[in-house]
Amino acid sequence: MLNIVIVVFAAVFLVAVLLLSVIGAERSKQAQQTISRLRSLVIVGSGSAEDGLDLRKQERLSQIPWLNRQLVRVNIFPRLQLLLYQANVKLTVGALLLLSTLCWMATAMAVNWRTGATLLAVGIGALAAAVPFVYVLWRRASRFSAFEQLLPDALNLMVGALRAGHSLTSSIGMVGREIADPISREFRKCFDEQMFGIETRVAMVNLVNRVPIQPVRIIATVVLIQKETGGNLAEVLEKAAYVIRERFKLRRQVRVHTAQGRMSGWILAILPVVLGFLLYFINPEHFSLLWRRPLGLKMLYGAALMQVVGTLIIRRIINIRI
Numbered sequence: 174m175l176n177i178v179i180v181v182f183a184a185v186f187l188v189a190v191l192l193l194s195v196i197g198a199e200r201s202k203q204a205q206q207t208i209s210r211l212r213s214l215v216i217v218g219s220g221s222a223e224d225g226l227d228l229r230k231q232e233r234l235s236q237i238p239w240l241n242r243q244l245v246r247v248n249i250f251p252r253l254q255l256l257l258y259q260a261n262v263k264l265t266v267g268a269l270l271l272l273s274t275l276c277w278m279a280t281a282m283a284v285n286w287r288t289g290a291t292l293l294a295v296g297i298g299a300l301a302a303a304v305p306f307v308y309v310l311w312r313r314a315s316r317f318s319a320f321e322q323l324l325p326d327a328l329n330l331m332v333g334a335l336r337a338g339h340s341l342t343s344s345i346g347m348v349g350r351e352i353a354d355p356i357s358r359e360f361r362k363c364f365d366e367q368m369f370g371i372e373t374r375v376a377m378v379n380l381v382n383r384v385p386i387q388p389v390r391i392i393a394t395v396v397l398i399q400k401e402t403g404g405n406l407a408e409v410l411e412k413a414a415y416v417i418r419e420r421f422k423l424r425r426q427v428r429v430h431t432a433q434g435r436m437s438g439w440i441l442a443i444l445p446v447v448l449g450f451l452l453y454f455i456n457p458e459h460f461s462l463l464w465r466r467p468l469g470l471k472m473l474y475g476a477a478l479m480q481v482v483g484t485l486i487i488r489r490i491i492n493i494r495i
Contacts, residue, residue: 259383260312261355269305277302288464293473316355317386321421323356324388328414335407341396342367359384373400388417431491438487445480 253266264272281298285291327348334344342364349361359380366376377393395413399406428435453460463469 255382256309256313259316260309261316262309262312269309272305273302276304288461293464293470296477317384320355320359320384321386321388321417323352324392325414325418325421327352327356327360328392328410328417332407332411332414335410341373341406373397388420391417427493431493434487434491438484438491441487442480442484445476 250266253269257264257266257269262269277298280301281294284297285294288294330348330351331341331344334347335341339347345360345367346364349357349364351357352360362383363376363380366379367373371379374397377396381389381393391413392410395409396406399409449460463473
């Protein structure tokens, strides 16, 4: 059974590499033409294109050169790279995928070695492969929560700077210098973009893309509307800061009132797994009948399916959008 798992993994890996190569082959010519045009625009003096200064920002998705070229050609990997940036995780996309693959292989081999059930091993290995992505999503949510908590203070600082006679760009730069992370990192990048000549609209849209939460969308909308119609930006930002602060308080109150439901959901999700491991360690021969007989495997698959459905239903009930 272990050999079957290894063969299946090798086959999937080879198929993925072939698909990446096929997808990237059609875009290779267009990419080379674009690179040639960019290099020709930045030639210094009368030198050749090879002596030109490449001003494009290089983003590496993997430390392995050939894997980095393949990852760049697939559209889904820039989304993963943005996810890693939003979570502030110091990993490349290639490292994240490699870590996920190693978790899948190690877990599948261990389960297959203990149980001999290939399908069960592959399923549990797939759950283990999702652990790195769950960690990244958890870091992303924590960072966004900290961002939202500090945002009213940042807006109050911007209001004070605007009333003191500073421009919008300089007030954004002041927030980038004075407020703690993660506010400072994003506002500093927004300030740098405007200093390099990017329009305010584009800089605010980029900020929303990097931090896609509702308060940031409110701020971007306020700034862009003020650019179009005029008005007292300091007063509008002050009211926006009040709304964001009250919204954050309301979310905290909702979390307090739904704490019991969330705790019940965690207990119902974790208890069967923990109880199963304890029963296995107490009496392995008795508990292993579940995967040694066809009826036991069907019961395990049904229990796993109902567990997932029940967890999603509980999450749906307690997840109140504000």
